Amino acid sequence: MQPKSVHKSFESSQRSMMGSHVSALEDMVNFEAEITDNPLKNAFRGKATVHTHIPGQSFMGEEAVFVIKNQYENKRNGTSLAYIHVPFCETRCLYCLFYQNPLRPESSRHYTDLLIKELQLWSDLAAQKNEPIHAVYFGGGTPTALEPQDLYQLIKAVRTYLPLANDCEITLEGRIHHFPEEKMEAAFKAGVNRVSLGVQTFNTQVRQTMRRVDDRDSMIRSIEKLASFNQASIVCDLIYGFPYQDMAVWEDDVKTAISLPLDGVDCYQLNVFEKSPLGKFIANGKLPAGADKEERAEMFARSVELLTQAQWRRLSNNHWCQTFRERNIYNRFGKSAADCLAFGSGAGGKLNGYSFMIERKYDEWAKKVEAGIKPIAFASAPNAHWHALRTVSSEMELGRINMRRLSEAYSLPLSTLSQDVFDQWTKAGLITPVGDWMVQTVAGQFWHTTMAQLLVNVLGKRLAQNK
Ligand code: SF4
Structure with a gap:
């Protein structure tokens, strides 16, 4: 097999997705997918993220x-x-x-x-x-x-x-x-x-x-x-x-x-x-x-x-x-809002929306444990709607999401605030609405991490404005 001439790293794919005017992942709010004959291959310019990022x-x-x-x-x-x-x-x-x-x-x-x-x-x-x-x-x-x-x-x-x-x-x-x-x-x-x-x-x-x-x-x-x-x-x-x-x-x-x-x-x-x-x-x-x-x-x-x-x-x-x-x-x-206790050098966990990392440098970790100190090196406090946004993100991994049910569960206008997003993705061939369910097509499944990040970004900004 001959070497390929064009190589795209994850980072370059992410940069092409974010564009030159966006510097932070959470600021990427242009959710529109390409309207194309082949959404599986061409719906977005690149992959936005590996896992959904929700800032804290x-x-x-x-x-x-x-x-x-x-x-x-x-x-x-x-x-x-x-x-x-x-x-x-x-x-x-x-x-x-x-x-x-x-x-x-x-x-x-x-x-x-x-x-x-x-x-x-x-x-x-x-x-x-x-x-x-x-x-x-x-x-x-x-x-x-x-x-x-x-x-x-x-x-x-x-x-x-x-x-x-x-x-x-x-x-x-x-x-x-x-x-x-x-x-x-x-x-x-x-x-x-x-x-x-x-x-x-x-x-x-x-x-x-x-x-x-x-x-x-x-x-x-x-x-x-x-x-x-x-x-x-x-x-x-x-x-x-x-x-x-x-x-x-x-x-x-x-x-x-x-x-x-x-x-x-x-x-x-x-x-x-x-x-x-x-x-x-x-x-x-x-x-x-x-x-x-x-x-x-x-x-x-x-x-x-x-x-x-x-x-x-x-x-x-x-x-x-x-x-x-x-x-x-x-x-x-x-990747949902569930609590996760974490142990061991380099482990990551979360509790009540607070995420934390255990010391990654082995010698530092060992020194702290020997001294009886909990070896937490980093923590992040959640933003106002972390539970709802985490749930939205993890539901997207399952290939379908019911925004009406989530709106009721959280008493938040999640369905109304995301209607235009799902309408556009439906037009682009990424979503098939089935009753209240927004079901991902195979193309939508392939792009679901990018879509989850965009959805969480849009909802995060709109919920903040909606206060
Ligand atoms: S963590 Fe270790 S085993 Fe796993 S992919 Fe990396 S180098 Fe390989």
Whole structure:
């Protein structure tokens, strides 16, 4: 395959979407999509964001700890989550912007001991002590990089220091690399009931170009092994848009996932960040660019077609399942207004609309935990309508939204204030109104993150003017 001449990073795509006159994402209020024959490929100039951004007031250091501690004094209510971060990876994947620390021989034990200490720090405060937590997610980094005994102890500690609901979804995210049977056994024995594997692609050449270590056969064998325990929902992430991953490779990825004993699959679009090793390799001509915007749109549509034909059910625009074991609770509520307690160096959480980040620098984090200080580095206080706007954004991920119901739930004129937006998107082929429901077409599903950001921006500004 020849290198492509035109490469668009995520940032350049975002800049072309925002235009030269808009400097902050939340100020992007021109919601109009192109009226074109092919909205799937051409509705917008680029992708506006990876996740919806809703601005707030920032606090750092001790002030951030104070602000979040106040929130911890109150009980949570409704669906609640917890996120546990493991900030090590054995190798760095080329496309990754979130790599934190290399895994060293002593990392697993040292980190586990301190993380358990962090879990204990505010365990007597109301937000941690009371009311059930419905989904826990061990993410990273690579949680499966921990040694079996450490993994077991960490999961047990989470079950001790957090009030998990009886039917709590407990997800372990990981890689197949260094995830032997002994580690699988330790995870299941400790109570893991969902495993999320970052497969990304089954194609050995594409995988290894991206510095993913294992080949196709090892991936398949490991998925089959995990499923054979019959203890958990086994799901995998697939990504489209890598260099050397053309439509034939992508079709094979989706068909391979369909053929395996998986409970669920996520199909994500690759974001090539300028600062990632992949972004630099493409910019320097060391690797060809992957699929462009139009080709990615076709790849997305093809995955919808294949999974629909195979009778998989859709839980959100990106997430599909073929069994009733798969619930996708953490991902479903992670971007909503639900509370999420967070632990571990680099973790992010939110409580009553206040978002917070745990110290990302490992040594700083370790020093604070050893000193008995809650290692919160950053906090952000919510704006006036954060709950409604978060809910609007997370509903858009589900492929449909009912603005009338949301207006009633929040006693806000959300439906009236967004009518012209949905009318224009309907004209542009992104939405099909069905009664009160605004249902996304396949083109709308492909563009839903951009549409969610635009909708939240428009509503945020109009609600402020409407006071
Ligand atoms: S395993 Fe995940 S976090 Fe680690 S480098 Fe690869 S993509 Fe990044």
